Every structure is written in structure tokens, then in C-alpha cells.
Amino acid sequence: MKxxxxxxxxxxxxKFGDKEALRISKSIGADSVDFTLxxxxxxxxxxxxxxxxxxxxxRAYYTELKEYADSLGLIIGQTHGKLPGxxxxxxxxxxxxxxxxxxxxxxxxxxxPVMIVHNATSIFLGANPDPELMHSLSxxxxxxxxxxxxxxxxxxxxxxxxxxxxYSAVDFFGDIDEFEKAYYNVxxxxxxxxxxxxxxxxxxxNKAMRYNNPKPADVIRRLGxxxxxxxxxxxxxxxDQHKMPLTGTIDxxxxxxxLDEIGYDGIYNMEVNLNxxxxxxxxxxxxxxxxxxxNILKERYGDE
Numbered sequence: 001m002k003x004x005x006x007x008x009x010x011x012x013x014x015k016f017g018d019k020e021a022l023r024i025s026k027s028i029g030a031d032s033v034d035f036t037l038x039x040x041x042x043x044x045x046x047x048x049x050x051x052x053x054x055x056x057x058x059r060a061y062y063t064e065l066k067e068y069a070d071s072l073g074l075i076i077g078q079t080h081g082k083l084p085g086x087x088x089x090x091x092x093x094x095x096x097x098x099x100x101x102x103x104x105x106x107x108x109x110x111x112x113p114v115m116i117v118h119n120a121t122s123i124f125l126g127a128n129p130d131p132e133l134m135h136s137l138s139x140x141x142x143x144x145x146x147x148x149x150x151x152x153x154x155x156x157x158x159x160x161x162x163x164x165x166x167y168s169a170v171d172f173f174g175d176i177d178e179f180e181k182a183y184y185n186v187x188x189x190x191x192x193x194x195x196x197x198x199x200x201x202x203x204x205x206n207k208a209m210r211y212n213n214p215k216p217a218d219v220i221r222r223l224g225x226x227x228x229x230x231x232x233x234x235x236x237x238x239x240d241q242h243k244m245p246l247t248g249t250i251d252x253x254x255x256x257x258x259l260d261e262i263g264y265d266g267i268y269n270m271e272v273n274l275n276x277x278x279x280x281x282x283x284x285x286x287x288x289x290x291x292x293x294x295n296i297l298k299e300r301y302g303d304e
Contacts, residue, residue, distance in 0.1 A: 002303050005293045006032035006077050006269030008231070011282050014039075022069050022076075028287035029294070032077035032267045033069075034231075035110060037103045044098055051102050058102050062109035069110070076110040077267040078157070078199075078229050079103070085120040086137040093141070100145045108152035114229050115149070116157045116199045119173045119182065127167035134172045138182040146192040157199035157229045158183060160219060162207030162240065170211035174204065176219060183226070198223050201231035201271065203242055206250050210237055217254035224262045231271035232293075242273035244289040245296065256300055268293055 007030045012021035018035075025033045044051040050061045069076050081103045086093045100117070107115045120137040122129055142156070149156045161174035173179045187193045200223065205216040213219075220227055232255075234248030235241040245252050272289045274282040297303040 003297050003301065004031040004075065004077070004267045005290055005297070006030060006034055006075075006267040007286055007290060008034035008036070008080065008269065008271040009286075010036035010038065010080070011274035012286070013041075015279070015282060018065055019068055022065065022072060022074055024283055025286075026072040026074045028283065029290045030074070030286075032075040032269065034078045034080055034116070034269050034271060035076050035112065036080045037106055037115070038080060038083055042099065042103065042106070043095075044102065045095060051099065055102065055105055058105050059109055062106040066109055066111050075267075076112045077114075077269060079107045079110060079112045079115045081107075081115045081117045081156075083118050084124060085118045086141040087120070087124045088133065088137060096141075097144050101148045104145075104148035104152045104154060104156075107154050112154065114155045114157050114197060114199075116159050116229060116231070117145070119158055119161070119179075121161065121173065122164035122169065122171045123166055125172070127164060127169045129172055131172070131178070134178070135182055135185065138173070139185050142186045142196060143189065143192070146186070146189075146195045149195040150192065155195050155197045155228070157197045158186075159199045159231065160201050160205050160208075162201075162204035163210065165240070170208050170213065174208040174213065175211070176208070176213050176222065180223075197228045198226040199229035199231055200227050201233070202250055202255060203231070203233040203235045203240060203248075203271075206235055206237055206248070207240065215254070216250055217258040220255065220258035220262060220264075227259075227262060227264060228266055230264075230266065230269045232268060233271050233273075241276070242271060243276065244270065244272050244285075244292055246292060252296065256296070268297065 161171040
């Protein structure tokens with residue numbers, strides 16, 4: 001079995017546009033992409049956004065992109081939805097729900113089976129947020145957005161967190177106990193449980209280790225079959241560097257051992273900071289990251 005390699009292409013999209021981002025991704029050897037739906041380009045409140053033109057415009061735009069990706073032989077394996085999560089600000093939370101409805105439609109039109117989202121976060125709610133509030137926001141958010149996933153035949157993957165960035169503390173849902181509690185609270189909703197899954201961000205989990213959380217490989221083991229999407233990246237445990245694998249402190253042999261143990265058979269998708277070496281080297285950086293992952297898979301599994 002030849003394993004598929006993916007890469008997050010937000011940097012390409014912002015620099016070159018969506019269509020050219022797909023062409024470049026194929027040219028550097030990626031099998032799949034993580035297509036971003038973040039930013040003003042995907043906000044119905046922005047009059048210049050396709051989202052502001054309504055569902056039919058969204059359907060037409062992303063269906064055309066899917067057809068182009070198909071012509072290249074490129075998979076759109078996953079998308080990335082909005083970053084903030086619920087913030088306990090009614091107007092912002094309502095806007096997130098409306099935008100996520102269109103994100104789910106776009107994801108389905110792109111042919112991606114899963115969309116990655118962020119949960120509520122201490123970044124916006126403070127270093128020591130009320131646990132009851134955090135779990136209430138999480139359950140409320142997923143209860144409101146998962147019906148859109150169900151309607152469009154996709155899944156939403158909640159992403160593992162790390163530290164709270166602004167504070168010397170783990171992000172509330174970077175605590176694996178709180179992450180699991182929130183996740184399984186949602187899974188108790190019978191009509192929605194089949195539409196939520198987990199994306200392990202190895203870099204986020206690597207940072208969370210500073211606060212007595214398990215290492216990335218053990219996060220994978222703990223979550224098991226719930227893990228169906230990946231954001232593979234590396235760091236020094238202190239900052240969210242999103243470096244390519246093998247360039248930070250993560251034990252990658254252990255990560256791949258864990259993925260094998262849970263029977264992971266999805267895309268080996270990297271979420272790497274393609275601007276790490278400068279904006280003029282984003283394509284070179286992505287191409288090298290793909291080569292690194294290909295070499296890892298070749299040495300481990302014999303993939304060519």
C-alpha cells in the first residue's frame with residue numbers, strides 16, 4: 001500500500017490564489033492537500049468574499065476547484081475551518097456558525113471527507129477560564145455546527161491543542177483530560193456522534209507536554225481509532241513553530257509506531273509553516289517537507 005502524503009496549503013492560497021495553489025501542490029509531489037477555509041476570503045461578512053454571495057456561489061466556486069484538482073490527479077483530503085472557536089461573544093459565535101455552514105458546503109464540494117476546526121480556547125477566554133463555561137461553549141458549538149456536517153456528508157475533526165500562547169499555562173482543551181471530556185460529551189449526542197472525529201496536531205501536543213500532558217505518540221494511543229486526520233509538525237516544545245518532521249524534539253519513530261498501533265490508514269498530512277525560511281521560499285519549503293515525509297515512509301514501510 002502506498003501511503004498518501006498531504007500538506008496544508010494556506011500559505012500557497014494566500015500568495016498564489018486557490019487554483020494555482022493546487023497546481024503547485026501537485027508539482028511538488030503531494031498526493032493530497034489540507035485546503036484552508038480560514039480568513040476574510042471565507043467570511044460572509046466580507047462583501048468581496050464568495051461566501052457573501054450565498055450557497056449557490058459557494059457551490060459553484062468550490063465544485064470548479066474540485067474538478068481542477070481531479071484533472072491534476074490531486075486529492076483534497078481535508079479542509080481547515082475557522083480558527084477561533086466559540087468566544088462567548090454572541091455576535092462572533094453566531095457568525096462562526098453561519099460561516100461554518102458554508103465551510104461544510106465548500107468542504108463537500110471539494111470532495112474532502114473531513115474539516116478540521118478549533119474548539120473554544122484560553123487564548124480568547126483567559127488563562128484560567130471557568131471549566132463549566134468552556135465545556136458549555138464546546139458542546140454548544142459542536143451541537144450547532146455538526147448538523148451542517150451531517151447535511152453535507154462530511155465529518156468535523158476537533159484538533160488537539162497545546163499551550164495557551166499568551167499565558168504560561170496549558171490551553172484549557174490542551175489538557176488531554178478536558179479535551180477527551182469535551183469530545184465524548186459531543187459523542188453522546190446520538191444523531192451527531194458519527195460526524196465528529198479527531199485531528200492530532202503533533203506540535204500542539206508536543207507543547208502541552210510542558211504541563212504534564214502525554215507526548216504526541218501517547219496522545220495518539222490514548223485517542224485510538226478516534227484519530228482520522230493529522231497535522232504533522234515539529235517544534236522545540238516552547239513555540240508553535242510548525243516545523244517539518246525531524247527538525248524539532250518529537251520522537252517521530254514513536255509517533256509512527258503509535259499510528260501503526262491504532263491502525264491509522266489515512267493521509268500523512270503535514271501542517272508546516274511554509275514561510276519559515278522566508279516568503280520567497282514557500283514552494284521550496286513545501287517541496288522539501290514532502291521529500292522528507294516520502295523518505296520517512298520509504299524507510300519505514302518501503303513506500304516508493
